[in-house]
Amino acid sequence: MKDREYAYKVVKIPVCYGGEFGPDLARFKENGLTPEDVISMHSNKEYLVYMLGFMPGFPFLGGLSDKLFKARLDSPRTKIQAGTVGIGGRQTGIYPFDSPGGWNLLGRTPVPLYDSSRDNAILYEAGDRIIFTPINEREYYRIKEAYDKGEYTVETEYRGEADGA
Secondary structure, rough: OOOOOOEEEEEEEEEEEOHHHOOOOOHHHHHHHHHHHHHHOOOOOOEEEEEEEEOOOOOEEOOOOOOOOOOOOOEEEEEEEOOOEEEEEEEEOOOOOEEEEEOOOEEEEEOOOOOOOOOOEOOOOOOEEEEEEEOOOHHHHHHHHHOOOOOOOOEEEEEOOOOOO
């Protein structure tokens, strides 16, 4: 029996990079990259959701460019805000809740990754893909307000046919 009709879905996550949302963006200067280089290399490409872990809805994403490799921080932060996008070693991910963490912070999404009022509380599952789309600070607050009012839907595309008996 098929669990679903599609092989995987692609979820587009808007991200405001840099500034207070991504304080570690400038650290990639050590890699010879400008903040603009990092944003360009990190966004608008598909990342495979390897697994969800660490906390409900935290996606460990594969497909990060080797040029964006950045070791985790020696001393983790005590609080990272929900929706923050980071890089830890060879993976990128998104913190679904406020939590401690040691990843390099690039930006933040205004869209809750976990929302118990949605049919599927978590936007993605292992095997799905995530694409980060850059937005500016004004768009961040516009999307946040629209989501809070129930007027914003995350862009999702369903691809392929699922195997199943």
